[in-house]
Amino acid sequence: MSNTVKPGELQRTALYDFHLKNGAKMVPFAAYAMPLQYGDVGAVASHKHVRESVGLFDVSHMVQSIIRGPTATEFLEWITPSDLQSLPAYSSTLSVLLNENGGIIDDLMITKHAEDAFYLVTNAGRRSRDIPWFHQAIKEWNKKHDPIELEILADWGLLALQGPEAAQYLQGLTSFDLRELTFGKCAWVPVEGFNLHVTRGGYTGEDGFEISTPPLETVDVAKLLSKSPVQLTGLGARDSLRLEAGMCLYGHDLDEKTTPIEAGLAWLIGKRRRENPTFLGHEKVMKQLKSAPPRRRVGMFVEGPPARQGAKIFDPVSKKQIGVVTSGIPSPTLGKNIAMGYVENGFHKKGTELAVDVRDKLRKAVLTPMPFVPSHYYRG
Structure with a gap:
């Protein structure tokens, strides 16, 4: 378990032994040993x-936490641009933590969950940045407001x-x-005798569920959820699925120098928050x-070999570099190369033809709307 790991060692989720028994190839990811794939299933x-049937992912490396207290809504509206006052109880939203x-x-x-209680899921790779930052922000907040607290669901x-x-x-x-x-x-x-926190959504663009489990129940729930036709699915497929769905991966497509507007996430900022912006970095x-x-x-879409993170993007007319690729793969669903990146404003219109340097040769790239593969969320 993560709280018994020595410094410098990879941490393990509760399913580490379960993964090994199921033939997982384990690799380092966000300081955890995580399954890349299982057995000879590539x-x-x-x-x-996953696109055609159903897969199960272990995402227990993510940080789950609760923020509670009489001013929890106001606090979260200070550190994020989301309109959480109007968010109905037992509803979720994607958001971003912003710096100054x-x-x-x-x-x-x-x-x-309620006006005074919110359940958060943040990225494993940002744990060492996020948790101290939360503690400092809460300390500052509690000096002037009714107190709130952070509980990490370790x-x-x-x-x-x-x-x-x-x-x-x-x-x-x-x-x-x-x-x-x-x-x-x-x-x-x-669920079969367990009482589980279930959110409908997901990172793949398909219909699905994120299921939170108490520490002692995780293995039994995983066994329950991994019978045919469910296939255990690793990080390799998770990355290609999320990119087809147009989802960002922190550290690749998002970082502290990128604003939500640059990232195409302006939709996160509700009308009320735009009219009276009080969140960090709002200027x-x-x-x-x-x-x-x-x-x-x-x-x-990129012709030729796939463009990977770091590939330079050029204006094919002036030959000037105008951007960089942040994620790129051969799309298993579409049978062509897809990539995500950032380009200078003005070169971002759909249908624009650009050039990407792949293996020291400029390859044709055509800007296309995202998601690359249509999403199939269940909206009733």
Whole structure:
């Protein structure tokens, strides 16, 4: 378990032994030993299984926490640009933690349980940045406001059941009518004797569920959720699925020098927050929202070999570098190379032809809307 690991060692989720028993190839990821793939099932086959059927991911390395207290809503509206007052109870939203310059410290999911209690999921790779930052922000906040507190759900499991057959499979294990749980909603769901926190959504673009499990129940729940047709799915397929869905990966597509406007996440900022911006870094964010950011996140199809992170993007006319690729793969679903990156404002229109340096040769790239593969979220 993560709280018993010596400094310098990779941490393990509660499912480490479970992964090994199922033939997982373990690799370092965000200071954890995580499954890349299982047995002789490659990443492409796993990817296609999730698109066509259902897969199960261990995402227990993510940081789960609760922020509670009488001013929890106001606090979260200070550190994020989201309108959490109008978010209904037991609903979730994607959001971003902002620094004082409007840069993205992390992206996160916020689920509202009540006006004074929110469940958060933040990135494992940002744990050492996020948690001290939360503690400092809360300390500062509590000097002037009714106090709030942060509870880290240490060693809790988090499982993602994803794919078009996910709902049918999970429905077979519960008396709860999952048709009532539309995209972005959460509920406590009885699953074969367990009472589990279930949110409908996911990182793949498919219908699915994020299931939070108490430490002692994680292995048993994983066994329950991994019977046919469910396939255990590793990081390889998770990355290709999320990129096809147009989802950002922190450290690749987002960082502290990138604003939500540059990242194409202006939709996170609700009307009320725009009219009276009080969140950290709002000066820069609102300026970019009203005029234009210097660069913008774009999606593109790339000819030839796949463009990877760091590949330079050029204007094919002037041959001037105008951007950089942040994520890129051969898309298993589309059979062509897709990439995400940032280009100078003005070069971001859909259909624009640009050039990407791949293996020391300029390759044609055409900007295209994201997601690359249509999403299939269940909205009722």
